[in-house]
Amino acid sequence: MLKRFEKLFGVDLGTCNTLIYQEGNGIVLQEPTVVAIRKDTGEVEAFGAEAYAMIGRTPANLEVIYPLKDGVIANFDMTTAMLKHFISKIQGKYNWFRSSQVYISVPCGITNVQKRAVEEVIAHKGARRSIAIEEPLAAAIGAGLPVGEPIGSMVVDIGGGTSQVALISLGGIVVCHCVRRGGMSIDQDIIEYVKKKYNLVIGDRTAEEIKKNIASAVMPEDDKQMDIRGRDLVEGLPKNISITSREIYEILDDFFVSIVESIRLTMEQSPPELAGDVMERGILLCGGGALLHGLDRRLQQEIGVPVHLAENPMDCIAHGAGKMMSYKAEVLGKYSSTETKPVNVSEADAMSS
Ligand SMILES: Nc1ncnc2c1ncn2[C@@H]1O[C@H](COP(=O)(O)OP(=O)(O)OP(=O)(O)O)[C@@H](O)[C@H]1O
Ligand SMILES: [Mg+2]
Known part of the structure; x- marks a missing residue:
């Protein structure tokens, strides 16, 4: 009480x-x-x-x-x-x-x-x-999915340090995969690329700006340019270069492959009835990384299941956690204890670590 x-x-x-x-x-x-x-x-x-x-x-x-x-x-x-x-x-x-x-x-x-x-x-x-x-359970509650119902809901949360894919039904997580890659690993990929291609060292903040401004998960229609500043590796002096959205697009493939692989593994291990629900109702995409331009379209193309971007992708976990108490009393308590529910450790994660 x-x-x-x-x-x-x-x-x-x-x-x-x-x-x-x-x-x-x-x-x-x-x-x-x-x-x-x-x-x-x-x-x-x-x-x-x-x-x-x-x-x-x-x-x-x-x-x-x-x-x-x-x-x-x-x-x-x-x-x-x-x-x-x-x-x-x-x-x-x-x-x-x-x-x-x-x-x-x-x-x-x-x-x-x-x-x-x-x-x-x-x-x-x-x-x-x-x-x-x-x-993922908090995100689903925060986004208003029918978490307590006997219906499969799939959540893909792309955070800064982790990306999680979870299938939820009757108030509990049925299958879950987590990879230790997120927005921060994209920033690191950008830093590596700029260093290799242009001999230019850039900081984490600049890499994040590039990602937010010109990175795209789908082939960019118009090739946007962005001027960036860093330190020349050879001369040791500050230098400006222009970088384009198409070249950034090319280097992000590896990241998308690991997300798609996690979704595929989760689907593969889902009971068929729940997988059917996901096919019909689609996947909820949330977390700050979900704001990456075109990510919802890219995932939809690759998996062939509708992907819906959450209304406030960065807020829904905190919202869901806050609403958990009333939700738990109403629905979740009937079926499971979410605090102790064991979840699968991801094979994808084991492979990447
Ligand atoms: N518009 C945007 N485009 C692309 N990436 C973005 C955008 N806005 C924020 N991000 C990225 O989202 C990430 C942060 O997301 P979020 O706040 O959901 O992560 P987190 O919850 O702190 O991390 P985790 O869940 O992994 O512990 C950062 O890497 C940030 O660069
Ligand atoms: Mg998070």
């Missing part, structure tokens, strides 16, 4: 972005999952957006880190400190977070120890109860 004044939160603790949803208020926080640290003292200099602005522009004494890697906590202390900062930002001077109940999203296929670590980060901050929930 909920206490009278208990507040409900959903937290999407992602490799790139952290979002907090509060029941009744919607998304109350959206910040990059980034911390800037002083190397000599180990003290934190900045969190979130402030730290993100420092990426690639730090003096020798300052380091900017992502405390999560591939969707799981890599630095527990920094993740705790960052969440503490974010929570104090939204709660002001009253410590009402203490009486709250928090659903926090985790990638599917992670170990119980990793799951427990995420729950503990929130419990550390004084929440009355924290429960980990699988990201």
Whole structure:
């Protein structure tokens, strides 16, 4: 039973972005999952957006880190400190977070120890109860799919560090595949390409800008150009070059192959009735990587199943996590416990690691 004044939160603790949803208020926080640290003292200099602005522009004494890697906590202390900062930002001077109940999203296929670590980060901050929930399930609830019904719903979540494909029915995950590739690996592919082809070193931020501005999952009709600046590998001096959308398109193939392979494996392992539902109803595409130009069309072409881009691809996991409590009481509880439901560890992931 909920206490009278208990507040409900959903937290999407992602490799790139952290979002907090509060029941009744919607998304109350959206910040990059980034911390800037002083190397000599180990003290934190900045969190979130402030730290993100420092990426690639730090003096020798300052380091900017992502405390999560591939969707799981890599630095527990920094993740705790960052969440503490974010929570104090939204709660002001009253410590009402203490009486709250928090659903926090985790990638599917992670170990119980990793799951427990995420729950503990929130419990550390004084929440009355924290429960980990699988990201694709949260995304499906957030996007309003009929998660509790005996109907197959497929979710493809392309995040910064991970991409997950899950088939959901009757409130639980039936099959799930997770690859350790996402938007950040596309950025790295772009950095490698520019270095090899133009002898130019560019930073993570520039690579991300290229991806957001001119990258496309389908052959671009008009060849857009973008001017970028980097450091010449030979001369060591700053240099400007122009890069085109067609050449970026060519290098992203490898990434799409691994996503399509994950979807194919998930379909292959799905019970036929549920696979039939997916054929008819289509696939929900979400996560920040889903915003890549033409990705929905490309996946639809390759798999032959309708692919629908979520209305707010970056928000739906936090929304779903926040709504989990009422949803669980109504529907999910009848069938399964989502916190303990075992999921398949991806063969695709095993192959890529
Ligand atoms: N318009 C866009 N086009 C292409 N990629 C985008 C766009 N907007 C954001 N992204 C990418 O989306 C990724 C972040 O997505 P998201 O916030 O869903 O990841 P995350 O939840 O933090 O990571 P994960 O789920 O893997 O832990 C980044 O790599 C970012 O560059
Ligand atoms: Mg995510």
